[in-house]
Amino acid sequence: MALQVGIVGLPNVGKSTLFNALTSAKAEAANYPFCTIDPNVGVVTVPDPRMDKIVGFVKPQSTVPTTMEFVDIAGIVKGASQGEGLGNQFLSHIRSTDAIVHVVRCFDDPNIIHVSGSVDPVRDMEIINTELMLADLDSAEKRVKRVEKTAKTGTDKKIKMEYEVARKVVEALGKGLPARSVAMDDQELPYLKEMHLLTAKPQLYAMNVSDADFAAGGNDWTKSVEKRAAEEGNTTILICSAMEAEIAQLPKEERKDFLDALGAEEPGLNRLIREAYKLLGLQTYFTAGEKEVRAWTIRAGTKAPQAAGVIHTDFERGFIRAETYHCEDLFALKSEQAVKDAGKYRVEGKEYIVKDGDVLFFRFNV
Numbered sequence: 001m002a003l004q005v006g007i008v009g010l011p012n013v014g015k016s017t018l019f020n021a022l023t024s025a026k027a028e029a030a031n032y033p034f035c036t037i038d039p040n041v042g043v044v045t046v047p048d049p050r051m052d053k054i055v056g057f058v059k060p061q062s063t064v065p066t067t068m069e070f071v072d073i074a075g076i077v078k079g080a081s082q083g084e085g086l087g088n089q090f091l092s093h094i095r096s097t098d099a100i101v102h103v104v105r106c107f108d109d110p111n112i113i114h115v116s117g118s119v120d121p122v123r124d125m126e127i128i129n130t131e132l133m134l135a136d137l138d139s140a141e142k143r144v145k146r147v148e149k150t151a152k153t154g155t156d157k158k159i160k161m162e163y164e165v166a167r168k169v170v171e172a173l174g175k176g177l178p179a180r181s182v183a184m185d186d187q188e189l190p191y192l193k194e195m196h197l198l199t200a201k202p203q204l205y206a207m208n209v210s211d212a213d214f215a216a217g218g219n220d221w222t223k224s225v226e227k228r229a230a231e232e233g234n235t236t237i238l239i240c241s242a243m244e245a246e247i248a249q250l251p252k253e254e255r256k257d258f259l260d261a262l263g264a265e266e267p268g269l270n271r272l273i274r275e276a277y278k279l280l281g282l283q284t285y286f287t288a289g290e291k292e293v294r295a296w297t298i299r300a301g302t303k304a305p306q307a308a309g310v311i312h313t314d315f316e317r318g319f320i321r322a323e324t325y326h327c328e329d330l331f332a333l334k335s336e337q338a339v340k341d342a343g344k345y346r347v348e349g350k351e352y353i354v355k356d357g358d359v360l361f362f363r364f365n366v
Helices: 015-023 049-058 085-093 123-154 156-174 190-193 213-218 222-230 243-251 252-262 269-277 304-311 314-319 327-333 336-341
Strands: 004-007 041-047 062-066 067-072 099-105 201-210 236-238 282-288 292-299 319-326 344-346 359-365
Touching: 004 015, 004 085, 004 314, 015 041, 015 067, 015 243, 015 269, 049 222, 049 282, 049 292, 062 190, 067 213, 067 269, 099 269, 123 156, 123 222, 123 304, 156 213, 201 222, 201 269, 213 243, 222 236, 236 269, 243 252, 292 304, 304 314, 304 319, 314 319, 314 359, 319 327, 327 359
Parallel strands: 004 067, 004 099, 062 292, 099 201, 201 236, 282 359
Antiparallel strands: 041 067, 282 292, 319 344, 319 359
């Protein structure tokens, strides 16, 4: 399940620095707008302490964690939806992603130019969100115009549904509301999805602060961002891109000492990755044996046959049953045999909804 999260924001807010820290890649981080012209894509491991614990009990020959992709997209400026900066080129890069991490500058540094001349994170949020909505409005209005006549005079139910969905989106965007705010039923959602709207994607605000403000838990700017995000129904996370980039460059054996000095259990990036994972409505199940312990990504609410299909389509096609227990039972009882002896090892059928943290073994026949 190759899922992408786009990192967006105004120029010089710390996007590329954050991306570099996430992927330990070398995307150019320069003190001027548009230093990142092509989107940089990095695959990152989703940190999951449960997997380390499972490995400790099972002792497999190999381990395979689950991953997700982050895309560093060049800075968007006011007027991007009309082609300002490198406008539409950058917006098209966002359309291919599944969710958005919106980096907001909540630090002041006279050595780093702010494209608007001053630090005002709420203003910056409004600039980016407005550009995304204007781009979506243009796209949705074109969709309405294209199908309106056929929808009103014809009998094709799909065209009528496409028209109604596009019309609802235009109405919401015209009121300054993102596409994700439009209530859609199960029949309408596929039509919304195929429009690839920027504001239909789930969004997380990453509040980029100085190391001092990170240690203090934020500042007045982050409070204003949290307030605005709450009004929008979005979540926030506090991050210090510069510090995370520094941690990422340290040898692994030195990272713990650095984190201990900060009084932190793990890098802030781990929280960001997990929040992005949750933002997409994802969860993890495990397969565990002597040869391999592996984490698999599924959407919350996935039934056992479809979860099996993530491994191989034959597993779904020939699904018979799933044998399962929860990883927490393994942690408490210390071995799979003890889990079985305690009656925690279960057999589940086609209607079983897989839970986050399940350890599964599939029986199938094709």
